[in-house]
Amino acid sequence: MEFEYPRLRQLIFIIITANKEINGSTLASELKVSERTLRSDIKVLNKELQKYKLEIVNVRAKGYKVIVNDNDLFDEFKRNVVEHDQSFPVNTYEERIKYLLLILINAREPVSIDYILDSIFISYNTLNNYLAELKNTLEKYHLGLHKKGETIELVGTEIDKRACIIDKLEDKNYKEYIMQFSKSEKNLFTNVDLDLLLRLVSSFFENHFTEISDYTRKNIAVHLALSISRSKSGHIMESFSKNVLLKPETEPIFSEFFKTINSEFNIDISEPERKYVIYHIALNDPNIILNKSQELNQEIKCSIELFLDKIMNIYEFDFHNDDVLKKNLYQHLKSVVKINSLEQTRKNPLLDVILSTFPLAYEVTATSVDVIEDKLKLKLSRDEISFITLHVGASLERNSGTSYSKKNAAIICGSGTATASLLRAKLSSFDDYLNITGIYSYAEYQTKDLSKNDFLISTVPLLGSKLPIVQIDLANYASDSMELYEFLTTTLNDEKNLNNLFQSDSIFINKKPISRKEALNFLCDEMEKLDIVNPDFKDKMFERENMYSTAIGGQIAIPHPIKASSKQSRVGLLISNDPISWDENGNKVKYVFLLAIRPEDYPKIQSLFSFLVNLQNDEKFKNMISKCKSSDEVMVVIKYSIKNSQLN
Incomplete structure (x- = not known):
């Protein structure tokens, strides 16, 4: 459908996509016209909408909306006009920015400004605002915008444009x-x-x-x-x-x-x-990739031993006899060395999942991995460290000695052998009642005959399966494993160990605004007064805190020292009525769990990390905590949550 002038297309698009009445002043401002001109535009537009049995009306005290008298004609109108054969939707600010980038990055010559305005339904002034934001984004990719007359051109190399496409589009x-x-x-x-x-x-x-x-x-x-x-x-x-x-x-x-x-x-x-x-x-x-040096293989093996030595020295986890871990780390580090030769890093799609779901494994890895970096002359990104965390986490699960209270199930996992290995290890707690028949990619699932299984365990949605599906999201393992619990009817009871870590004298409720530094100083000082930690605990805690954020999601942070410095194992808890700005990633924290753990107790407190991960999405816990007036009342809630927690 062709309109008498481009602004009419923009006008009808804004009204339809608003999904509610939009007042005249707001509409006029968006179009950069007076309200009088707006009324004239609507009069012209209504004449053109008659063949679709549509009418724009002004609802008193609310604003303009579209009256639909024929739904089939309205659907046709939307297909022909609103959707406008666009490659991307342009309903929101973010979508319009992306679509503007798509137009510019696909163009082989300067693009007419009028074409852009007509394509994404914005005014000239709004376009200038969009271009200013887009310019900041493009600078990261060494790309620029060249405006000449009534045209705009995106300038830069093709390789930089492709990097931008992969990241932004x-x-x-x-x-x-x-x-x-x-x-x-x-x-x-x-x-x-x-x-x-x-x-x-x-x-x-x-x-x-x-x-x-x-x-x-x-x-x-x-x-x-x-x-x-x-x-x-x-x-x-x-x-x-x-x-x-x-x-x-x-x-x-x-x-x-x-x-x-x-x-x-x-x-x-x-x-x-x-x-x-x-x-x-x-x-x-x-x-x-060709491995140019066989000598490097020996260096990798040596770096792994140093890595395991440091873990044992700091945390007293002894992984030296875990041949599966050593084999997986060796294969992984060989890949890392080869990727390093390409002068590039790779992304881990599960980075945020790993940080929030496996904090102990990430902690153990991040604080010990420097010996690998030194030995192999590497600088490992947080993404790469999180890949290694998967292997360490799997070893923690294999060697935890935890037992749970036998159906056949296949695992469908699309993110690779490391993730599948970790999930399999997590599920080993159910081995008395669960037999894993195999691990398959999503592509293999579509072709394999898995009918001999009782059910399937999958990390991705499976459509049309004739078998029951237990879908497990590693970002929400504790909650998702409840469905698996229905199949296998087992619960881990670690109440005693967990209850001993919490005491009412190390629980505090803060009713005034407080900064992250103030909260940490307060907790450390209180724990020292109670003779729970050594005098150097605070310095080691801040040293560790400066490495990377200890916010794990769900308004929870778990600060702790870079090396154990405690006389006894205890968890200090500060509950803040006002969320604390915790890090540069924008995380807000209301529940600060300060972990003071003796070295010899680290192998016993995996259940603590599991419990804290569970609390991220435990709205019942948060609602009960919000009603507490004293540390004794908080202690009651914690004991209740421990008792009812499905620990992994």
């Missing part, structure tokens, strides 16, 4: 990301048959390389799709400087793979594009 909702191509991905790569591409990538790895996770397979497919799509639309990568030293036996395999891609997508992938694709495959599957 590719939504990586973990569960949805690995299962299928989203609508936004299909709109981002409109000139590529994504389902065909994913089948080719899957076949390529199944026939020639080691097993890869669903997440890795999808990562590779997305980068390959980006290369094909950008090449087809004329955004050619003229050069790519990062060269991967491949194992000699893989070179003819890749040559044949690119021939298949050229044939299937009617394209001639250039040499720089091939290097770009191979580089991103190597980031996701470092096994294809």
Whole structure:
């Protein structure tokens, strides 16, 4: 449908997407016109809407809204006008910014400002505000905006533009990301048959390389799709400087793979594009990289021993006899060294999950991993440390000695062997009643016959399964494991150990605004008065706090020293009526659990971390705490929560 002038399209779009009445002054301000002009626009617009049996009316004391007299015609109108054949929705501020970026990054020449205004339904002044924000985003990618006359152009290298596309236009909702191509991905790569591409990538790895996770397979497919799509639309990568030293036996395999891609997508992938694709495959599957030094393998083994020595020295966890852990760490660190040779880091999609769900494993890893960095001359990112945490966490579970009170079940896990190994280890607590028949990726689940199982345990949604599904989100393991509890009818009772860690004399209720530093100083001082901690406890606690945030989510923080400095094991608790600004990530904390644990007690307090993780989503606990007037009342609530907690 063509309107008499572009502002009318913007006007009807704003009214429809508002989903409620919108007053005249707000509407006029958005359009940058007077209310008199607005009334004239609506009069003209209503004439054009008659054929769709629509009318814009002004509801007294509320504002303008659309009256719909024929729902079928209204649906047709929305398809033809509101949706406007856009690749991205533009209902919200964030969506409009993203769509503006898409327009500019896909353009091969300067874009008309009028085209942008008509496409995302904003005024000229609003566009200037959007461009100012977009400019800040683009600076991180060495990209800029060049405004000349009534046109705008995004300037920068093709490699930087692709990095921006992956980070800003590719939504990586973990569960949805690995299962299928989203609508936004299909709109981002409109000139590529994504389902065909994913089948080719899957076949390529199944026939020639080691097993890869669903997440890795999808990562590779997305980068390959980006290369094909950008090449087809004329955004050619003229050069790519990062060269991967491949194992000699893989070179003819890749040559044949690119021939298949050229044939299937009617394209001639250039040499720089091939290097770009191979580089991103190597980031996701470092096994294809040639190991130039066999001596380094011995260095890796040595670094692992140093790592385990430090863990035992600080926490008294002895993992030296855990051959599974050593093997997994060795394979992982070999990959890290190879990725480091590419001068790049990789993202862990479960970073936030690991930080909030496995704080003890992350703590043990983060405070001990420096010996690996020193030995191998690496600098490990938080993402990479969280990968290692998965292996350490699995070892903690295997060696915890915990037992729970036998059905066959297969695990469906899309995020790789490390995550699957951790989940399997977590589930080992149910081994007396649970037999894990195998671990499968989501892709394997779609082709395997798993009918001999009693039920399936999955980290991703499974549709159409004939077997019962217990879905477990590692970010919410404690809660999700309750469903598994229904199958296996078992509970871990660690009441006595946990109750001994909490005492009313180390519980405090704060009714005035307080800073993070003030809260920590107060708790440390009180614990020292009670003769629970050593004089150097506070310094070690602040040293540890400066490493990374101890906020684990759910308005909970668990500060503790970098090395144990306690005379007895105790948890100090400060409850603040006003949320405390805890870190630069914007975390707000109301419940500060100060952990003072003797070294010899660390192997016994895994249940404490499990309990604290459970509390993140325990609204009943928080509601009861909010009504407490004294530390004795808080102690009653804590004992009640411990008694009723499903510990993992």
